[in-house]
Amino acid sequence: xxxxxxxxxxxxxxxxxxxxxxxxxxxxxxxxxxxxxxxxxxxxxxxxxxxxxxxxxxxxxxxxxxxxxxxxxxxxxxxxxxxxxxxxxxxxxxxxxxxxxxxxxxxxxxxxxxxxxxxxxxxxxxxxxxxxxxxxxxxxxxxxxxxxxxxxxxxxxxxxxxxxxxxxxxxxxxxxxxxxxxxxxxxxxxxxxxxxxxxxxxxxxxxxxxxxxxxxxxxxxxxxxxxxxxxxxxxxxxxxxxxxxxxxxxxxxxxxxxxxxxxxxxxxxxxxxxxxxxxxxxxxxxxxxxxxxxxxxxxxxxxxxxxxxxxxxxxxxxxxxxxxxxxxxxxxxxxx
Amino acid sequence: xxxxxxxxxxxxxxxxxxxxxxxxxxxxxxxxxxxxxxxxxxxxxxxxxxxxxxxxxxxxxxxxxxxxxxxxxxxxxxxxxxxxxxxxxxxxxxxxxxxxxxxxxxxxxxxxxxxxxxxxxxxxxxxxxxxxxxxxxxxxxxxxxxxxxxxxxxxxxxxxxxxxxxxxxxxxxxxxxxxxxxxxxxxxxxxxxxxxxxxxxxxxxxxxxxxxxxxxxxxxxxxxxxxxxxxxxxxxxxxxxxxxxxxxxxxxxxxxxxxxxxxxxxxxxxxxxxxxxxxxxxxxxxxxxxxxxxxxxxxxxxxxxxxxxxxxxxxxxxxxxxxxxxxxxxxxxxxx
DNA sequence: TCCATATCTGGGAGCGATCCCAGAAAAAAA
DNA sequence: TTTTTTTCTGGGATCGCTCCCAGATATGGA
Numbered sequence: 001x002x003x004x005x006x007x008x009x010x011x012x013x014x015x016x017x018x019x020x021x022x023x024x025x026x027x028x029x030x031x032x033x034x035x036x037x038x039x040x041x042x043x044x045x046x047x048x049x050x051x052x053x054x055x056x057x058x059x060x061x062x063x064x065x066x067x068x069x070x071x072x073x074x075x076x077x078x079x080x081x082x083x084x085x086x087x088x089x090x091x092x093x094x095x096x097x098x099x100x101x102x103x104x105x106x107x108x109x110x111x112x113x114x115x116x117x118x119x120x121x122x123x124x125x126x127x128x129x130x131x132x133x134x135x136x137x138x139x140x141x142x143x144x145x146x147x148x149x150x151x152x153x154x155x156x157x158x159x160x161x162x163x164x165x166x167x168x169x170x171x172x173x174x175x176x177x178x179x180x181x182x183x184x185x186x187x188x189x190x191x192x193x194x195x196x197x198x199x200x201x202x203x204x205x206x207x208x209x210x211x212x213x214x215x216x217x218x219x220x221x222x223x224x225x226x227x228x229x230x231x232x233x234x235x236x237x238x239x240x241x242x243x244x245x246x247x248x249x250x251x252x253x254x255x256x257x258x259x260x261x262x263x264x265x266x267x268x269x270x271x272x273x274x275x276x277x278x279x280x281x282x283x284x285x286x287x288x289x290x291x292x293x294x295x296x297x298x299x300x301x302x303x304x305x306x307x308x309x310x311x312x313x314x315x316x317x318x319x320x321x322x323x324x325x326x327x328x329x330x331x332x333x334x335x336x
Numbered sequence: 337x338x339x340x341x342x343x344x345x346x347x348x349x350x351x352x353x354x355x356x357x358x359x360x361x362x363x364x365x366x367x368x369x370x371x372x373x374x375x376x377x378x379x380x381x382x383x384x385x386x387x388x389x390x391x392x393x394x395x396x397x398x399x400x401x402x403x404x405x406x407x408x409x410x411x412x413x414x415x416x417x418x419x420x421x422x423x424x425x426x427x428x429x430x431x432x433x434x435x436x437x438x439x440x441x442x443x444x445x446x447x448x449x450x451x452x453x454x455x456x457x458x459x460x461x462x463x464x465x466x467x468x469x470x471x472x473x474x475x476x477x478x479x480x481x482x483x484x485x486x487x488x489x490x491x492x493x494x495x496x497x498x499x500x501x502x503x504x505x506x507x508x509x510x511x512x513x514x515x516x517x518x519x520x521x522x523x524x525x526x527x528x529x530x531x532x533x534x535x536x537x538x539x540x541x542x543x544x545x546x547x548x549x550x551x552x553x554x555x556x557x558x559x560x561x562x563x564x565x566x567x568x569x570x571x572x573x574x575x576x577x578x579x580x581x582x583x584x585x586x587x588x589x590x591x592x593x594x595x596x597x598x599x600x601x602x603x604x605x606x607x608x609x610x611x612x613x614x615x616x617x618x619x620x621x622x623x624x625x626x627x628x629x630x631x632x633x634x635x636x637x638x639x640x641x642x643x644x645x646x647x648x649x650x651x652x653x654x655x656x657x658x659x660x661x662x663x664x665x666x667x668x669x670x671x672x
Numbered sequence: 673t674c675c676a677t678a679t680c681t682g683g684g685a686g687c688g689a690t691c692c693c694a695g696a697a698a699a700a701a702a
Numbered sequence: 703t704t705t706t707t708t709t710c711t712g713g714g715a716t717c718g719c720t721c722c723c724a725g726a727t728a729t730g731g732a
Contacts, residue, residue: 338687338688338689339688339689339690340688350688350689350690351690351691354689354690354691357689358690382688382689383687383688383689384689385687385688385689386687386688386689386690387688387689387690388689389687389688389689389690390688390689390690390691391689391690391691
């Protein structure tokens, strides 16, 4: 069943059917109706491969998620929320979504090659970019459409499109909250220092301390990663230095820290107040004060942006900074 | 950059390049090498649309996940594990994966239409099928390749391919465990009774009681759904009847039940033992005794099976039943 | 009334692969 | 050496669309 068949059944030409299908002008109302009727009745859908071949558009966008074992799994609902957002935008724009997940066995560069060589997609949403990531260089070199869903490494900042939040300001706000509730020995367990989000949140931490006239104590800084056990181990390392508050670079880190605190018999928030970042599902269940940034909204915004870029509605590069909101729960304010 | 360009650069014909690309015989070694070199050097990848147009194969399989708001989210890691498994198989077979998620606003039938009309994929993995699901009927009618990752409604059982576990036997084993640790007032909170997995697990519950000579007390049966709050509410309903054990149709249900028990001041497992089903991440963290079925393995098995079906290596329909394993934790045995 | 313009319709060319077939070259058999 | 078979290579046809252009018809202005 193809255009020609529909055309014959409706007594018109291929071209006219194509016009109806693509909702183009220059088709009289009665012809349009007759053709549409045949299309509906036959349940006809144009062959996407044939269409893609000539238009050079597949109407498919990709989402590349690396580090799946560590990050895609676990109490980390970040990627589900992101995907849900992407799915929403993809749905309203009548696109489809291709998902690239990296199996644990696959080397980073292999994944990069796989994603960057793919020709099925019109553009890609990329996550978890590290500094000197080959993916970015590759995409830029081949002028492929892509949108990052985090702050890019600074040297790329004005060459790539991204959707993010102001991590520095949000972290600053979170730490300032700790200061306002009277904490003075505020420690931090950071995310990766080769991921811009990790760096920026640490920067916000320093900024808040500085403004309040508090010293930056190296004993109170643990460089970690966005993983629960990093929070757990980091907290163990911090305990001897008796912090009265922890700013964690991410909620998963915070959850790990909470576990270590519970084991050590420290009361939260009386002895140690804890703030996270991301407002994952787990933050809600564990009463964690955290920075909420609507991850789902980031996903849908990024996908819409990507589609606009693909369709030439917008010029590359575009930068979107979405607002954040500090959510106060009982890990910093008892009874909150 | 197309086949013709590569051919010219290598001093051969289009057809020869195609043969090299598809690893066909009847190409002399030196020519093959020369062509491959040009391909590598130019970083050439054949246009998937053109290829798909003539072969009628896209080498893309779809995964359709409905009910995203309720199920895809939350402490439910089921779909992440499944996707990870699918991704693995897709990777080893050099396919790609299209993901269909239903936005919360989308009506079930609309989603069905969207997925079933899609022509980008060679086959689809479908989840969360309910009885009289239009998706099944539609796929069968159009002879599209698909694999279910759960037990199909019984009337379809011998017409569709699926990968599942023996839910009846596994539930029986779980409830028998409760009986063996001395429980006699064993209640259950079931999953949906229009999903075969829900029905089968309830069936296993009844079977275990019957074999042990225990009565089936209607007061101890709550018909619920695979959601945390269903477990919570269900438990509240059960409390007045003083059960000494709960068999939950799913881990999310069990977690909700645990919360209600904690609120009511019941000790687990001393007063009430709890068993779940699925062994989600949350079961591990909350020490829940549960039935483990390797969800990731289900995903990869289903994807491999689907690809074999597509490529004609296997005849439709195929049934795979994977083993389960009861994992005993502290929700039934103190100190486990 | 005639001509310019806007609206509608149809058919050829082309997108970039694969598949099939024909013919050349090499290898094996007579 | 000649014939038969196998291996290798090239080019035409084809998949099902969209795009472009040409021609037909309708509309409006002089």
